[in-house]
Amino acid sequence: MPEPQDQHQQSTPVIWHPSPNFGDRPADCAIDMLVLHYTGMPSGDVALTRMCDPASQVSAHYMVEEDGCIYQLVADSKRAWHAGRGYWRGCTDVNSRSVGIEIVNPGHEFGYRPFAVAQIDAVITLCQAILRRHNIPAHNIIAHSDMAPDRKEDPGELFPWHQLAENGIGLWPRHLDADADDKEVDPETVFDSLLQQLGYGPGQKAENRIAFQRHWHPQCLNGPADAHSIAILKNLINQCPAL
DSSP states (O other): OOOOOOOTTOOSOEEEOOOSOEEEOOTTOOOOEEEEEEOOSSOHHHHHHHHTOTTTOOOOSEEEOTTSOEEEOSOTTEEESOSOSOOBTTBSOHHHHEEEEEEOOOHHHHOOOOOOHHHHHHHHHHHHHHHHHSOOOGGGEEEHHHHOTTTOOTTOTTSOHHHHHHTTOSOOOOSOOTTOOOOOSSHHHHHHHHHHHHTOOSSOHHHHHHHHHHHHOTTOOSOSOOHHHHHHHHHHHHTOTTO
16 A cells, blocks of 8 residues: 655645555656545545545545645555546546545535635645645646536635635636726637636536636626636636646
8 A cells, every 4th residue: 555645845744544445547647637626525524434435436635624634545646536537628537647635525415615714724735735746737726626517516616716826726817907808709609718728628518617617706606608707717828828
């Protein structure tokens, strides 16, 4: 069984709680994605038990409790089973290229609620440590719902992505043009095209729109291509020369 990842420069203690649910990453496969989830279960204990049950065939590299306690279940070098079917920027095997973090929250099914301050502080510390170890670009730090918008909502519209971005983790719109309400001839087409440029998959337009808004425009979760969503998308894409 693999040993826990070296916690070099990470101030928050990490508890090694190994899961049997992992495999080898493909040879020469770079770790260049970070996927954030919520557990979506009644408690952290229930989620931890499930991710360590061989019969469940699910796991994540880390789980962060509401009090800020961090568990590591799978070594970074191994392929955890957290993402499932999905797509991001051409990749359909996200597990092989990513590190997955489960953040304890009952989720939409069991009473979705704001994330605790201590918990988010621990998530930020953990993400920063992961980014020091792996070359993960900001546009590949995503929600589970970003890569699987047709079946996932996590970590949801209450997750403070802006706070992570303030600490160097992921993308967040900045310096939006006040006159960015473009008079597009067909805003729906523009919206969908920009979503694919950012990384969303083809063929699920309505779900892509809502997933995007859940992450970057949580005040608007109805899906239509409002001008502000388009302005945010353009801003995010402009922050990433590779896109």
